[in-house]
Every structure is written in structure tokens, then in C-alpha cells.
Amino acid sequence: MTKPSFQHSRRWTLSWCFVAIAAVCLLFADIRITTYDPWTELGRLFSGLLNLSTVGLDDLGFTLLQTVAFALLGVTLGSVCGLSLALIFHWRWVRIMCALLRSVHEIFWALIFLQFFGLHPLTGLLALAIPYTATFAKIYAEILEEGDLSALNVLAHGTGNISSFFYARVPDLYQHFKTYTAYRMECGLRSSAILGFIGLPTLGFSLSTSFMEGLYGQVWVLLILFYVLIATMRYWLRPSLLPLYLIASVFIVNNDTELSMTNISRFFTHDIVPAPIRNGESLASFWQWLSDLLMTQALPGIMNTLVLSQIALVASAICTLLLFPLVSKQFFGRFPRSVGHFFLVIMRSTPEYLLAYILLLMWGPSMLPAIVALALHNGAIIGHLVGRYSDELVMRQDASFGLNRYNYEVLPRVYGQFLAFLFYRWEVIVRETAILGILGVATLGFYIDSAIQEIRIDRAVVLIIITALLNLAIDMVSRRVRFWLRVKTDLSIR
């Protein structure tokens, strides 16, 4: 008689599947350090911390104000539009439209708007507002839905009437909205800073200039101010001051670029029209154009994006599992934990694009900088969440310590939640991977950026649409996976 053996769980099987996929991807990945002396450069970067300098940063205040102003305007606009859409989110076409808008990264939106708005403030404003509107619509709708349920409960149990619902429930809902909007505002600051890398007058612009000139003292001043800005947000960003800030922001972002109607109409009637059609060629040559684009750019772009993102996903997972004990009460006392928190907050506040940019300068072009950047940033975010979750665990008082505690007590208990968080980030990681192509890794962003450089907007638009579809597909798969695992994510991560 054979004994029944232990049935491994779905999460176990799934984890190893993803590790195996990542291992296969590694075979195809371009991972190396190409710079002659990577560590000296990294050393120089950190020695910049010792001689902070604002020399040559005469527009420091201007840069910071621009960054904040774009974030405030973009996120507020997104929040207002998002709320309106949330009310009609049960309409199917609204949901589909929002999913599509959300799947295009704000940098791609900015690249598109740059073509016809130029450096007009509308470029930055819309690049932020459009994807944020779509995200807000989805999450606000979810919050409202949860509110509706409890309203129904109140009415069903006859424990109150509608007016008591409004008194009891609205403040609660408002709190949810406020918390989530504040969280998105932090994301908005990061997005706004990053838009500088493609030419807007925000932090990324000054950062890339200082980097190019090797002025690391300046780089650190900019970074530190950025961290302080994010860390102190809850002190300076008061809802009551918001109207004042918004009015000021309008003046700050305003510049003397004029909107050119000819540019705009040329974009829609000429630039984005596929070249063969524009030139009045046959349908056959259009197919030729399209299949050319798909085979030589879209396909390799998709492959590289998937290869890089799958490696980055597993690397993020490993990072998370290594980092979360640093901030967990199960393992460390108050002081070591606060050091851990500090590190995680820095990693979380540094956009992956910026991290990848720095690492790329140090190590040269390959997939490595992108992988490390994605792993550190996402590992810090998920690590923070898993750490907080592990604080709530109850275990027997004579449970073991150290490695054994990690391995046998904590990990089995947090693993499901960890996977839920991780797969929620999956789509974000793919979206960011595409973007990192702009830095020179051959993911979709690389081909999109090149097309724009060559002023082949028609190609860029097709590639952006393909990227969006890829993101949608990943989003769907990730939702399936989470459903299959029967794990749920809460509001804090969405």
C-alpha cells in the first residue's frame, strides 16, 4: 500500500512555473556590464553625496515648482474626471475605454502630445490626467461599490434609514477617497518628475542634465529635495489649501508656447496616417508596411518586453522576500526596523525609470540595469506591504527565531498575500518594462522612441497601441491567476 503523498498547493506550483519561465528568459536576455569601470563610476556617484552642490542649479526652485505644479494639476484633473466616470462605470464602454487609456503609460501619452502641443503645458497636464482619470475611475467605482453594499445592508436590516446612511457612510467613503487620492498624488509627483526625462521642465530634466555633465553633487541635491518633498507631503498638502495651490500651479506651468492649430490638424490628418495610405499607395503596400512593422519591430519588442519583465517579476519577488523581514516586527526591534523603513522608502520613492537611468550610466546598456531597477523599486513596494501584513500574524509564543522563524512560521503564513501583491504589480512591471526601452533596452519603448525620433509617428502610434494591448492581456492573465489562487488584494496597493 502506498501512502498518500503531500499535495503541493497551487501557489507552490505556480511559483515554480514562474521561476522556470524566468530561467528560460535568462537564456535569451542580454545581461552584462559593458562599461569599462562600472564600480568607480558608482563610487563617484556616491562620493557626490559628500560634496553636495547647488552651483549651476540656479533654476532649482523653478524645477521643483514645475514638478509639483504638474503633479497637482494632472492628478486633480484626473481625480475630478475619474469621479465623474466612476458614477457611470457600470457602463461597459466606459470600463473598456478606461482600461485602454490606463494601459498607455504617461510617458507615451507625453510623447504623443509633444508632437502637436509641443512644450505647451497641456502636454504634461494631459499626459498625467488621462491615465490617472482612468485609474481613478476604476478605484473610485470600487470604493463606491463597497459603500453601496453596506448601504444595502443598513436598509435590509432596518437598522437605519437613508439619511443615517449618509451621515454614517459618507464620511467613511470620503476617508477612503482621500487616502487613495493622497497615495495617487505621491505617484503623480513621481510621474511628473519622470516626464522631465523626455523634455518637460520638471525634475527629470535637471537630473538628466546634471548626470550628463557628471555633476553628482547636484544630482544628490535634486534627489534629496525630491525625497523630502514626498516625505513631507502630508504636511504641506492640505485639502483646504488645494484651491490656492491649484491657482498658483496654473501660473507656474504656464509658458509662452502657443498652440498651433496647423500642427494639431496635421497630426491627426497626416502624421498618424500610415505612410502608404498617406501617399495614396495600394492596399497591398499598406499590408506590406504593417507586416514589416509587426515582424521587425513589434514582435522583437514584445519578445524583449516579456523576457525582461518576467525576469524582473521574479527578481522583484526575490527582492521582496529578502527585504520584508527588515520592516517586520517578527524579526527586528524598533531601531533596525526604522533603518529598513528608510531604505524601503527611498527605493519606493525613486521611480524605476530614474533608477534604471542611473544604473545604465554606471553599467552601460543591457537588460541588467532595468532588471535591477525594477526589482529594487517593486521589491521595496511589495516588501513594505508584506512586512506590514506580517506584523499582524499571531503565532505560538515559543515559535523559533531567525531563519527558522522566517522559513517555517512567517513565510508559509504570508506567502498567499505576497503572491497577491506580486501579481497585482505584474501589469505595472510590464508597463514599466516597455517604457524602459526609451533608455536603450530593446523593449517596445525603444522602437516607439526610435520611430518618434525618425518622425514616423504613424509607426509610433501603431506600436503604442500594441503595447497597450499587451498590457491589457497581462492584466487579464494576472487577474485570472489571482482568481485561480483565490487571493485578494486590498485597497492599499491598487
Added chain:
Amino acid sequence: MTVAINVTQVSKHFRSDKAALSDVSLTVNKGEMVALIGASGSGKSTLLRVIAGLLKTDKASSAKVDVLGKTLQASGQLAKDVRQQRAQVGFIFQQFNLVNRLSVLLNTLMGSLGRIPKWRGLLGLFYTADKHLAMQALQRVGMEHTATQRASTLSGGQQQRVAIARALVQKPSIVLADEPIASLDPESARKVMDALADLNKEGMTVLVSLHQVDYAIRYCKRTVALKDGVVVYDGPSSELTPEKLDKLYGATSASEMYAFPSNDRSTSVSTDNTVQPLAANA
């Protein structure tokens, strides 16, 4: 007779004026099975945790806890080798004993983690001898058929029996159990208590806290009764008549200390630990 546990003049305050334990002294000999009874909040868990070295006593100079002839803590100061000493004490808690996601066998094997090298633990490379020991322990509590199941699939009573098996794999000389049968149905409670009684028959020292006095009378020759952190009775369980309990705790509290209606009450102790089902005659 050798002494297994010796508690001398132990008091414990938790950041408040009220003492969770006040001036408790207690000696348990090797091979005894002693019940610790008392109402909720009387200090049972606190005393057991103090004996296991999981909790420090107040700093009074006279306070001392000896386990198997060695000082575990004195004057609120844990001995340096407290971790090694703790390994000799198996602890069974009221809840959260097992890791739900892991198999019953692995949960049991976790009792050996304390004595194997770190890297073996990390890789899950348990010794074959320990695996045999774990299976034996599961057999002793009648749970070997569940070895490959996930712990979450077990009932509350089964989980407690696996917890006993885990404590056994630790190779302890003493087993402390803190209300192992609270929140269990009578049938499961009986099986868990039977498992503890079997261990005791084979020579294990067992100190078990119980909310309900009937089980103390059925399973343990000796009972220690706590009230508001003070030992109010320490003697043969057979002498704990309802009248005696009324005197110790007051009529209302005393009546709440019975698991079964008064017409089922038996004041006789089964001296040989062969136990009749508690509610068989109900």
C-alpha cells in the same frame, strides 16, 4: 523523588497595580500530572509562561524558577542558557499551535528545528531519525493517518493532538499545556486529555491548565487552584468537592467551572488513568 519544576515566591505585574501572580510557590515532581485550574484571568497562562521561560517574573530577589534542577530564571533575570533549557519543555497552547499551510508531518518535525543545524532547517533536510520520531509521535496521539494532510484540514481537537506530537519531537522532559481543550467539543477534549494522560503514564511530567474542574478531577491526581494570582488550593483532586469549590471561588463562579451538568459530576479519581468517556452516562 526528583523535582521537575520548582517555583519559589514568584510574583508578576503587567504594567498595572493588579498582580497577575502574587507570591506563587509550587513544586512538581517528576512523573506527576498536575492540573492548574482557575477562572479566566486567574493567572494560569502567566504561571505556565513563567515556568517555560517565555515570561520574566517581577524583579523581587526571592523569586526563582528551577526546571529539572537548573535555575531557569531568578529575580526576573533569565538564565544565559534559557534557550537550551526551554528545549526540555514542550509547550502546547490553546490556539495558533500549527502553521496551517504546512503538512501535519512538517508541523510535527518543527519540534526538531531547535537541535539541527541552521542550514538543514533552511533546506528542510531533516534527519531520518527525526522523521521516524515524528511519525512515532503522531502515532502516539493517533494522528499518523493525517501526516501528509495540510494542518488547516484538521479539526480543533486533531490540531491539539498534532501540537502534542510536535512537543514530543522536541524530546522534552516536561510538557506544559495551556488550556489545550478550551473550545473543543467533549469528544475531542477527551482524546486530547487521553493523549496527555498516556504520556504521563510513560513517565512524562505534565502540567496542564484547565478552565473546567471536571477534567482535572478525571485526569489528574493533583490540582493546583489559582484565584486572582494566588494559589488557593494545592492537593488531591479528589478533595475538590463542589462544596470545597464554592468555598474557594464563591457559588456563582464555582458553578461555572463545571463542563457538565451537576448530576454527571463524579468526585472519584480514576487512579490508574484508565478513563471512562466523560459524558457516556449522560
